[in-house]
Amino acid sequence: MLLDLVLNPELVEHLLDIPFHYHLTAxxxxxxxxxxxxxxxxxxGAQEGMLMSPRTWRRFLKPRMASSLPHSKPSIRS
Numbered sequence: 232m233l234l235d236l237v238l239n240p241e242l243v244e245h246l247l248d249i250p251f252h253y254h255l256t257a258x259x260x261x262x263x264x265x266x267x268x269x270x271x272x273x274x275x276g277a278q279e280g281m282l283m284s285p286r287t288w289r290r291f292l293k294p295r296m297a298s299s300l301p302h303s304k305p306s307i308r309s
Contacts, residue, residue, distance in 0.1 A: 232246070
């Protein structure tokens with residue numbers, strides 16, 4: 232799939248959307264249930280640096296992570 236980041240980015244976008252939507256749905260449900268914490272993370276690092284360039288990470292992974300965070304926080308009620 233790393234090669235597809237360059238050769239077939241549309242496929243990568245589609246493939247990354249599958250787990251993204253699953254985890255987003257789960258996070259929303261967990262917030263509804265009142266959990267105290269949701270842990271997220273991806274392993275994009277290797278011994279000497281990232282597995283992909285920061286530019287590629289910003290294109291494919293960062294937008295999904297950024298758009299899921301607001302849904303993972305409970306609304307504050309006064």
